[in-house]
Amino acid sequence: MTVPSGPASAEVPAVRCRSLGVSFGTVQALHDISLDLAAGRIHALVGQNGAGKTTLAKVLGGLQAPDNGTVCIAGNQIPPGDVRAAKSAGLAMVHQHFSLPPSFTVAEALELAAARPESHSVYRRTELYRRWQNEVAEVGGTNVLATRIRDLPVETRQSLEIVRALASEARILLLDEPTALLTPAATDTLFERLRGLRDDGVTILIVLHKLREVAAVADTVSVLRDGKLVLGPSEISGVSQGQLSDAIVGPAPDADRAIAVEAAANAEQQLLLELVRVSSRESAFEPGLASIDLTVEAREIVGIAGVEGNGQRSLVSVIAGLSAVTEGSVLLGGEEVTRAPPARRRLRGLRLVPFDRNSEGISRSAPLWLNQSALRLIGRRRQFPLISLRQYKRQASEAMDLWRVRYDTVAQPAESLSGGNVQRLVLSRELASGLEVLVAAQPTRGLDFSATNFVRRSLRGLRDAGAGVLLVSSDLDELFELSDRLFVMYGGSIVARFNAPYDRQAVGDAMTGALR
Amino acid sequence: MTGGLQRVASTVLLVVVSFLLTALILWVSGYRVGTVLSGIIQGSITATGAATSTIRWTIPLLLIGLGVVIGFRAGFFNIGGQGQFYVGACSALVVSLGWREGPVPLVIMCGMIAAILAGMAWSLLPGYLRVQFGTDEVLTTLMMSFIGALVLQYLTAGPLRNPSGTGQTAASERIPEAFRITDSSGVSVTALLLVGGVAVLVWLLLERTRFGLTMTLVGRNPTMARWQGIDVRRVGLGTFALSGALSGLAGAVELYGPGARLVTGFSPEVGFTAVVVALVGMLSVWGTVVAAVFFGGLQSAILFLPIVTDLPPPALVLLHGMVAFLVTIKFRAVRRRRTGPAAKPVAG
Structure with a gap:
């Protein structure tokens, strides 16, 4: 076989892999993957949690050596697991989690990642700023250069990760679930950017969870299931949403029946959670609460919308008893718990x-x-009477089986579970008997299609069984679909209250503070 | 189970490597390694009284080591066992000398309780600083240890000094012979039952009570524990108290057993060796029992060796140091593996 070298011509795919196989212990993470990604297009990669998407991205980026198979970037075959070779072939990864050093300023971080660093051994700040001012123009202007990475908002950090990838003069970008932490508006901005890059000739492979996002940004789509490529790459116009979700979930959907949730709803008590003019101190990341009034009754889901960092975390920790209330009172089932410890x-x-x-x-x-x-x-x-571990383990395995957590033994560490299974584990614990009010914070973030549906069904089942649910989410579709009432938080207060049917525009305005 | 076996094997290997490295250093320094090794075996097992001496040293190492295990379970590194041991012994001494005429079992009981309380107090101060202000307990427990040693020195050289003593170092008066639970060999059925009972109790506490499970959760992820409604501060204080209590008790057993009186700076390294004992014992109760016997044997051999070789006693402390060094590296490596990038789950 001849390996072509030199600049990629139009026929040479930007990324080509043949018969890739990776296994971790007994788990076959990737199985015989062969894939060609045409240059200058946006390719989406979808699949359930644990389907092998991240592993594939890592193999392509040289972060994970495959057990067998080959990877060619722009026509150059990459030695297995060689990050440098992949980089010099023009490929850059944007990780699921941020990789820029938090204590660096933006300019320093970009210089660190640059393909051709300045030749000086001593840097001068003004020169650094001049060098990078064009690159950051799109992510907040030149004054962002002197800001430390840790002080930037989430979406700016995300954009910077892309700037960083481009600073290494990449022609192929791998983005691993870049939208997981973004608000809908920031997601739109990101997609806008990606389209711009595509038009400049950059090839993009993007791992996504939401089919709506796939439809919005991708030119082609590929589906992984259980480590196998089951669809694609196909032109997005030639695939229906139904075909996609069938491919993702598989021919034998594992029949996730709705969990019959037992809620200990005592009939006479209607008002399950009540916050009366509650204020709290601000934390390092968020404003404190400013005189919040909120009620959750039996048989309802109350949604909390808002751009992240507007007091949602403060709200949940005040209800949980993890941070102190400075004014006002918190009542659970009619009982004052303002100063009560979390255990009570x-x-x-x-x-x-x-x-x-x-x-x-x-x-x-x-x-x-x-x-x-x-x-x-x-x-x-x-605390001190002897307990039977066997009984604890049996009850745990019964509960996990009921919630369809996939595991080998009850003794395995929780970190061995995939994201969706971790959330099932959490639900199996929190939604057991004795529940009256559930506070669910971002319950579907980062979950795949079927796990998301499962969680939403569970929340609805909980409400129908008579419990109250406070749902904090940054996914407006989710909030619109589930909430009986919807509050919007901005700067630590509730600035708007809505009832179904919801007006997306009005809610969006409230979220950005336009109502004030 | 194979994972467990592997861990045991790697720990045993580590001890063997320590032996080899120490042997190498001794050989390079011109000692006869064979003589030293046979001296170690004689001094810990075969010589007259050696086995008894091994058990005598096992007792304090085990009690303090179990305290370290308890601390670790909830994520705290109490390395101040030495000072807690000293103040425990001092408190038992004060009770025993102050109430010489009291009924024997009652005095011993009160002495032990006093020792436990003193050990608790010595450990609770760093514990409070840790849970309230996040002060690093490695530093504070170590510093408290020095204060404990000075308290011992003050008492034995000052108020409780035996005026007729002729030794070069200051020592206290002897407690009445009736209070002692062992003869000067330091081993008796009573002492063994006491220590064995404590080990079983600690095992039950850690593995079969809600408090023990709570400690495990707090030690592994305090943030998650807090979200689950666990009072992390209370668990932390309880852990420090229990951990110090065992070291304090070890002090009382030392006094009522082989000691009978307190000498300035007695058994100067048991508290620190006990930390190594707990680590070599892989922070499990039964592993610590085995490790305590092993290090008890070494301690016994250290005292015996000058008789058969020209080896100065500190030379074998080298072996201690070697084990401590390697076990710490292993411990860090395991922790890194547990939290590091390699431990990331297979995500897709």
């Missing part, structure tokens, strides 16, 4: 799906059964 609120029927399931929802290194049993450990005066 838990025993009173409060359940939580935290913002970040991997750090707040589970203990990654602890075994599954212990993660599942965490709620059984709280409360005073019952």
Whole structure:
């Protein structure tokens, strides 16, 4: 076989791989993947959590050596797992998680990533700024150059990751779930940018979760399922949404029946959660709450919309008892819990799906059964009697089976689960009996198509069983679909209240503070 | 289970490597390695009284080591066992000398309780600083350890000094012979039952109670524990208290057992060796029992070796240091693996 070299001609695909196979232990992450990505187009890669999307991206970027198969970038064959070779062939990755050093200023970070750094061994700040001012013009102007990475808002950091990738003079961009952390507006801006880059001749492979986003940005789409390429790359115009979701979920949908949720709704109590003029101190990342009034009744889902960082985190931690209330009062089922410790609120029927399931929802290194049993450990005066671990493990495995968590043994660490399974684990714990109010923070963020549907069905099932749900989300579609009432937070206060049917424009205006 | 076996094997390997490295250093320094090795075996097992001496040193190492294990379970590194051990012994001494005429079992019981409380207090101060202000407990427990050593020095050289003592170092008066639970060999059925009972209790606490499971969750991910409604501060204080209590108890057992009186700076390294014991024991209760016996044997051998070789006693401390060094590296490596990028799940 001859390996063509030199500049890529129109016929040479930007990325070509043949018979790629990767396995981790007994898990076959990628199975015989052969794929050609034409130059100068936007290619979407979709699939469920655990389908192998990130692994494929890593193999293409040289971060993961395949067990077998070959990767060619712009016609040059890349030695397996060689990041430098992939880079010098013109490929750059934009990771799911941010990779720029948080303590660097923007200019410093870009210089660090540059393909051809300045030849001086000593840098001068003004020169650095001059060198990078054009690149950052689109992400917030030259005054962003002196800002430290950690002080930037999420969407600016995302854009910078792309600037960083381009600073290395890449002609092929790999973006791994870039929209997971973005608001709808920021997602639109990102797509606009990607289209611009495509028109300049850059080839883009983007890993996405939402079919709506695929339709919005991609020229072609490929679907991975269980490590196999089951569809594509096909022109987006030639594939219907139905075909796509069938390809993603597979021929035998694992029949996720709706979970019959048991909620201990006591009939006489209607008002389950009440916040009366609650204020709190601001945190490092967010404004504090400013005189929030909020009620959640039985049999309803109350949605909280808002651009992230407008007090949603403060709101949830005040309800959970994790941060102090400076004024006002919090009532759970009619009982004042303003100063009550988190454990009392838990025993009173409060359940939580935290913002970040991997750090707040589970203990990654602890075994599954212990993660599942965490709620059984709280409360005073019952700490020292001997318990039966066998019983704990049995109950944990029953609950996880009911929620269809996929696992091998209850003793495996929670970090071995994929994202959707982690969320099922969290739900299996939080939505067990005793629940009266659920506060669900970003419950579907980063989840795939079927896991998202599963979570939404569960929330609805919970409401129908008589519980109250407070749903904090940055996904407007989700909020519109689920909420009986919708509040918008801005700068730590509730600035607007809506009832269904919702007006997207009005909600959007409230979110950006246009109503003030 | 194979994972568990692997961990045991790698720990054993590490100890063997430490032996080899120490042997190499001794050989380079011109000692006869064979003589030293046989001296170690004689001094810990075969010589007259050696096995007893091994057990005598196992007892304090195990008690303090279990305290370290408890601390680690909730994510705290209590390395101040030495000071907690000293103040425990001092408190038991004060009780015993102050109440010489009391009924024997009651005095011993009160002495042990006093020792436990003193050890708790010595550990709770760093514990409070840790949970309240996030002060690094490695530093504070270590500093408290020095203060504990000075308290011992003050008592033995000052108020409780034996005026008729002739030794070069200051020592206290002896406690009445009736209070002792062992003879000067330091081993008796009572002492063994006591220590064995403590080990079983600690195992039950860690593995079979809600508090133990709570400690595990707090140690692995305090953020998640907080979201689950666990009072992380209370668990932290409880952990420090229990951890210090065991070291304090070790001090009382030392006094009522082989010691009978306190000498300035007695057993100067048990508290620190106990940290290594816990790490070599892989922070599990039964592993710590095995490691304590091993290090008890080494301690016994260190005291015996000058009899058969011209080796100065500190030379074997080299072996201690080597094990401590390697076990720390291994421990860090495991932690890195647990939290590092290599541990990321297979995501798609």
